[in-house]
Amino acid sequence: MRSTLLLGTLALGLSACTVSVQSNLGVAGSTDSGLISALNPDRGEGSSYYVGEAVRFYLTTRTSGYVTLLSLDPNGNSNVLIRGASVGAGTTVFPRPQDGAVFNVAPPRGVQRVRAIFTRVRPSADLYLSGQYSSGSWNATIQQRLGGYAVADRDVRETFFYIR
Incomplete structure (x- = not known):
């Protein structure tokens, strides 16, 4: 799930992927801690949004902590x-x-991935990943920074939607 951040209003250029929101298998930094129980866009995982439409995310956690939302x-x-x-x-x-x-959906069209990184302690600035990544390097960078x-005390959950 990929997005573009604009200051003031956040514009998301989102695309889809096949990572299931109900399983953290294969998601960098995921654990069996179960601190995050759900992450979904407001229309549901795998739903479609047209450029310009607003999107919201529902995040359910089992305890209090800190959340960073990243898009790809x-x-x-x-x-x-x-x-x-x-x-x-x-x-x-x-x-x-x-x-x-x-959060307003913006180009490029395709699959937008969004990850929630949850920590029980306030995260350091190194969890704020902005830049150009391949899927593999994004995973590796998140995994390294969660070390x-x-x-x-940490958990990662991913969801996706399509930008039309």
Whole structure:
């Protein structure tokens, strides 16, 4: 899932992938800790959005902590959507009013991947991945940067949608 971040309003250039939101298998940094129980776009995983439409994400966590949302667009551009947001246990809808953002879908068209990285402690700036990545290098970079966090104190969940 890939997106482009615009300041003020966040524009997502999203594309799809086949990673299941119900399983963290193969997702970099994922653990069996189960700290994140769900991550879905508001229309559901694998749904379609047209350029210009707004998208929200429902994130459910089992405990309080901090969440960083990253996107990866079809062209390999990774952007930070939310940085180290404090969340309580339960479901949080992003963007929140206090985030001062709107996520509007923007080109490129295709599969947009979005990952939630959850940590029980405030994340360091190195979890804020922006730049150009292949799917493999994005995974490896996230995995490497999560190495400083105890396995029981971190979790990663991914979802996707299509940009039409």
